[in-house]
Amino acid sequence: MFLSRWSVQRPIAMTALIIVLVMIGISLYPRISIDLLPNMEIPTVLVRCEYQGASPTEIEVEIVKRIEDAVSSLDGIKHITSMSIEDEARIQLEFNMGTDVDVAATDIREALNRIREDLPDGANEPTIRKIDTNATTVAQVFLVGDRTQDDLYDYADDVIADRFSSVPGVGEVRVYGANEMQIHVLLDREKLTAMNLSINDVVAKLEQNNVREPLGRIQFDKGEKNVTFDGDFKDFEQIRALEVGKFKNKRVYLRDVAEVKFMSREVRSKAYVNGQPAARFRIVKKGEANAIEVINGIRQRFDAMVKNGELPTGMELVWFTDSGAFIQASVDDAWSSIVTGIILTAVLLFLFLHEPKSTFIVMISMPISVVVTFAVMAYFNYSFNIMTLLSLGCSVGVLVTNSIVVIENIFKHLDRGEPIKTAAERGTGEVIAAVSASALTNVVVFVPVMMMTTRIGSMMVPFAGVMVGATLVSLFISFTLTPILACVLLKRKKKRGSAPEKRGWLQTMFLPWDMGYDWLCRKFDRSIEWTARHPKSLMLTVLALAAGVSFWIVPQVGLSFLPFCDQGEIRIKFEFPTNYNLDTTDRLIREAADHLKKFDFIRGMSISVGDSDGGSGQVSSAVYMGQITLRTTDKFEREETIYDLQAQLRKELSYLDNCRITLSIPATFGGSGAEIRCVMNGTDLDVLENAEMQVMEKLPAMGLTRDLDSSRRERKPNINITPRRTVLQNLGMSANELYEYLLGSLDGIEVGDYRDGARTFDIRVKNQKEYGEAQLRQAAPAVKDNNPLGAEALAEITEDARPVVVNRYDKVRTMWLYANTAPGAALGTVSEAIGKLAQESLPPGYGVRMSGNVELMNETAREFMQVIVLATILTYLLIAAIMESWTRPFLIMFTVPLGFLGMYATLWAAGMSMSMMGLLGGVMMIGIVVNNAILIMDECAALVKSGVTTHKAMLLATQSKFRPIVMTSIASVAGMLPMAFGTGLGSELRSSCGMGVVGGLTIASLLTLYVIPALYFIFVHDTAKPRRRWFHRLLLRLSGRGKRCKA
DSSP states (O other): OHHHHHHHHSHHHHHHHHHHHHHHHHHHGGGSOBOSSOOOOOOEEEEEEEOTTOOHHHHIIIIIHHHHHHHTTSTTEEEEEEEEETTEEEEEEEEOTTOOHHHHHHHHHHHHHHTGGGSOTTSOOOEEEEEOTTOOEEEEEEEEESSOHHHHHHHIIIIIHHHHHTSTTEEEEEEESSOOEEEEEEEOHHHHHHTTOOHHHHHHHHHHTOEEEEEEEEEOSSOEEEEEEEESOOSHHHHHTOEEEEETTEEEEHHHHEEEEEEESOOOOEEEETTEEEEEEEEEEOTTSOHHHHHHHHHHHHHHHHHTTOSOTTEEEEEEEESHHHHHHHHHHHHHHHHHHHHHHHHHHHHHHOOHHHHHHHHTHHHHHHHHHHHHHHHTTOOBOHHHHHHHHHHHHHHHHHHHHHHHHHHHHHHTTOOHHHHHHHHHHHTHHHHHHHHHHHHHTTTTGGGOOSTTHHHHHHHHHHHHHHHHHHHHHHHHHHHHHHHHHOOOOOOTTSOOOOOOHHHHHTHHHHHHHHHHHHHHHHHHHHHHHOHHHHHHHHHHHHHHIIIIIHHHHOBOOOOOOOOSEEEEEEEOOTTOOHHHHHHHHHHHHHHHTTOTTEEEEEEEEEEOOOOTTOOOEEEEEEEEEEEEOOGGGOSSOHHHHHHHHHHHGGGOTTSEEEEEOOOTTSOOOOSEEEEEEOSOHHHHHHHHHHHHHHGGGGTOEEEEEESOOOOEEEEEEEEOHHHHHHHTOOHHHHHHHHHHHTTOEEEEEEEETTEEEEEEEEEOOOOSTHHHHSOOOEEETTEEEOHHHHEEEEEEEEOSEEEEETTEEEEEEEEEEOTTOOHHHHHHHHHHHHHHTSOTTOEEEEEHHHHHHHHHHHHHHHHHHHHHHHHHHHHHHHHTOSSHHHHHHTHHHHHHHHHHHHHHHHTOOBOHHHHHHHHHHHHHHHHHHHHHHHHHHHHHHTTOOHHHHHHHHHHHTHHHHHHHHHHHHHHHHHHHHOOSTTHHHHHHHHHHHHHHHHHHHHHHHHHHHHHHHHHSOOTTSOOOOHHHHHHHHHHTHHHHHHO
C-alpha cells in the first residue's frame, strides 16, 4: 500500500528512482557476455595409461582392473567408464555433482601412486586430466596448399597452432591430418644382411655418437664458465657419414646401407577440406572463457595472418566452421522473439483498452522490467544464453499482467467519478494483495528450480533466477510507475448528467470489436449462470475430458530429453572392417565424398580419415574409420528439415554395404553422440556379444530407431611372435635383442634427437617399408656359421583374432548399443523398448542400464517431479498465507492439473513429446494458471464481506473479472507465441518449452472460468438458502426419531 501512496504523493522522487534503476540496467548490459549455454561443471576426471604392444584383453586385466579397484572406494564416485584398446587404457571417473574436481584429482593421484608397482613394467606412468565440460570446440580451421600433407601438418603444428594458442581464452589447439615430423633412418634390409650387420648394430652406433650433455663448470678467480660436450649431429651429412661397422676390412658407413629422410612418423590419420589435402585445427576454448569473445579473437588472428602474408607461398588458411555464428544467430532470434512478443501483446491489449494512453501505461512496464532485470543478471554473473533468453521471452507476457490488473482497477474507480489521484491510489491499493499473490506465485514455483542439483537441472538455475528477478521488478513497476503514469495521462470521467462525449474515430473503428466482445460477454454470462445451476454436470464433463487426456493422450506424448537444434551441420561416421588399412579407408571415404557433391544444400565438406567423433565405449581413432562433416545451408534457406537431409544422405550412401554408417547432428548441449546408449553388462564377453547380435537383428523391425550401432566389432587379426628361448640361449641372444630387431623392422626405434635451430626432431631407425607378412619371415635377426637365421628359426609365429576394444562400466564388462530415435518417436518410449529387448536377450545375472541422454533425461525427470510437487505445495502455502485461509486455496489449486492436461493435449496435437524444457515450462505454468483463480476468489471474498450472498458473490466475481482474466491470459499467451512458433536458429529449444505452455495457459484459463465457480457452487453453502443440516437429519433417521416426530 505504501508504494502506491508514496508514488502518487511523491511522483518525481519515485520516477527518479526508476530512472536510476533503468540507467544501471543499461550500463551493465554491455558487460553481460553472450554464450550458447550457462556454465555447467560436471566433475569428471580421465585417467590414461599407455602400454605399448599390449592387446585390449591384456590391458583390461593388468591395468584397468587394478586402477578401478584403487579408485572405486573414493568419496563421490558416480560412474567408472573404462575402455581398453590397443596400447592404451582409458578410465573416465564421473563424480557426483558438487564434488570438488581438484580434490578428486588429488585423491586419484594418491590412489594411483599406491598401486604403481603393481602395474606392468612396460606400462607408462598413468596421466590424470580433469575434463572441463565447458571447454568446448569453438572453431575448425584448415591449412591447405601445394605442399605435401607432411609439410602442411608440420607447419600447422609448429607455427600456426602457437599463433592460435596465444589468443586470449583459447585453452587448446589440436592438430590433425598427419603425424609429428622425424628424422628417419631407413635401412635397406638386404644390404644390411649382406654387410653382416643388424639393426641393433646401427642403433648402438647412433646412440653412442649422438651425445650432447653438460660436463660441469670451470671456476675462475672472479667467475665461472659452463662446459658442454657438443657431440650431437649438426646436419644430415654427419648422420650419413657415420661409420656403423666393417665388412671385409672396409668401413661401412650409414649411407651405404640406409637413406636419411625428413618425414612424418607412421601416418595414422589424414584430413581434407573441400577436396584438398589439409591439416585440421580444432580450437577449444577455456572453460571459463566466453565463446563469442574467443571466436572473435581467433577470427582476428586468422584475418591478420592472411592479410599480413604470414603464410608461406602456396599455403592458405580455410575457415570451415565455428559455433559463434549459431550462438549469435540464436541469441538474435531470441531477442527478436522477445520484441515480437512485446509488440503482439501491445496490439492485443490495445484492442481491449481502445486507448493509446492506457495501452502505453501497461506496455511500458515490459521493456523497463526487462532493462532493470539486466542488473540482476549482471549481479549473478549470468550470460545471455539459450536459458536466460528463454526465461526473458517467457516472462514478457507475465510481466504485463500485474499492470493490467492495476490499470483495470484504476479505471473502475475513475468510472465512479473519483479524482484521478484518489483513483490511482485506491485502485492500486485495493489489488495489492491479489497482484502480490499472483506475482509471488511466479516466484515461489522457481525456488525449487533454483535448488536443482542434477547435471541438467543445474543448467535450469539461470532460467529460474532471471524469471524471479523479472517478476519482482515487474511487481515493483506495477505498484509505482503504473499509478504515476495513470495520474499523468488518464483523465477523470465526466459526472453523470453532463453532455455525452462525441464518438471519436477511434471509438468508431473499434465499434465492431466492441460489439463482438459484448456478444462474447453475454454468452459467457449465460454460460456461467448455467454453471451455477448445473455445477455437477460441468465437473463430470471436465473430469471425463481429464481422464481421456490422462489415459489416452499422455502415454502417446511420451518423454524426451532435449530437442536437437538445426545448426547447419551433419556428421557422417564411416567404420569399415577392422583389417582395412589407412589407404583403403582413405580411398573409400573420398569416393563417398564424391557421391555427395551433387547435393545443392552442401556448402562445405571436410574429411577426417583415421579419427572421428565417438561416444562412450566407441573407438574414435583407428585406420579403419573416418568422418565426413558437412556444412549445409541455413535452415531458413531451405524447405527440408535437417532430418530430411539426413535421409537423402543415407539413401545416397546405401551402396556401401561393408561399412557401418552413422549420421548425427551436433547436440545442443555439446557432443554428437547417439541419443540412446544402452549398456548390457555381465562377466562373459561372448554372452554379451550373442545378446548384442540378437538385439541388432530384432530392433530394426520395430521401426523405432535409426543409425543403429554397437560397440561390438569383428576381431582384428593379430600376429603373435613367441621367442624360442632354447634357440636364443644357444645363440647367446636375449629375447630383448630379438624384440628390438623386430621393432626396428616395423615401427622403428628412437635413438635420440636432432636439433635444427629452435626445433628438435626424434631420430627413428627402421627398415624401409615393406608389405605383407613375408617381411617378418624374411627377417634375419641372427647369424650362425655365416648363415642368416630367419625369424621363424628364432620364434614361433602364429596368428589369432583379438577384440578391438573391451568396455567396462562400473567395474563390469559391458556391451554398448547406440541408436537415434526414428522421426516422431519419443526418447523415453524407444529407450524402454530397447531396454526390455536387451534384458530378454540376456541370461539371469546379466543387467541392462541406460547411459548418456537417457540417463540424463530420467534423473532430470525424477528431479522435476520433486520440483513440481514442491512448487505446488509452496504455491498453496503462499496463497493460504495471503488469504489467511486453509480452504480457499484448495479451490485455486485445482487449476494446476488443468494446466498440465492442456499442455499434454497441445503437445499431442502438435506431434511433439514432453521434453525437459517442457517440464521447466510446466513449473513456470503452475505460478501463472493460479493467478486467474486468485483474482476470482479475492473478488468473491470482497463481495461476501460487503454482504452479498456466497453463490451470488461468486457469480458476480466471475462476471466482473472476465475482462481482466481474458486480458491477462491473452497477454501471457501472446508474449510466448513467438517462442512457441518461432522458426529461427535455436528455435527448437524455445518451441519445446513455449508450445506446451501456450496450450496449457490457454486451456487452463478457459476452464478456470468455469471449474472454479463450479467447485465453489458444489462445496460452498449458498447463504441465500437455509443451511442443510444433513448430518443431523441422518442421525435422526438412523435413530428412528425422525419417523416418530412425523407420526
